[in-house]
Amino acid sequence: MTNDEVISVLNGLIETCKDGDEGFRTCALDASDTRLKTFFTNRAQSCAAAALELQSLVRAYGGDPDNSSSLGSAVHRRWIDIKALITGKDDRAVLQECERGESMAVSSYSQALTRNLPESVRTVVERQYQGVLQNHDQVKSLRDQYRS
Template structure:
């Protein structure tokens, strides 16, 4: 995630923009929620993986929204590649969650 953000920030700079350098408020809140939930549930793996998947869902939605825009071709290539990485992350978290459910 950090390298993807850095890559996007560099693209913004190359276009003369001033990229956001801090994580989003929603991302920070989600991380805190996962931390809190893991404390309350006794670090129940399925609950944590559910929250991780929810976070990946938010990321996928953001990338889809970006890909719906009329992006320059070189930018679209980067966003599409990163979207595919987020999709792989999502699928991996979902598989882990499903495996944890099957164990329960």
């Protein structure tokens, strides 16, 4: 795999992390339960830290790290805002949209791991992927709790 290919994969994951950061921050604003607000804020900080780690790797491979989130993320956040208005900031609805966003992150990381990444990069991506899976599972569990 060339350096440019590694940089491209990493920049895609940076975009995913930025999407997660912004998405979780939006969810924190829309949630009414203070425990959820704290959870979402902590997850946003984790996504931001993951993006910084990936940006460092991009620089190590001689590239310019991505600094923005995707258009899809902006659309998704807007959908969260609209759905929250319609449902009166119902925490379950916010969690459902958050879970949808985390499913997209799981997909992005699993796709990246199908690539022939250098071992040092693969190690970071696999570790972060485990965090993404944990986020997804926690959001799903919280959503199920709010279903009751």
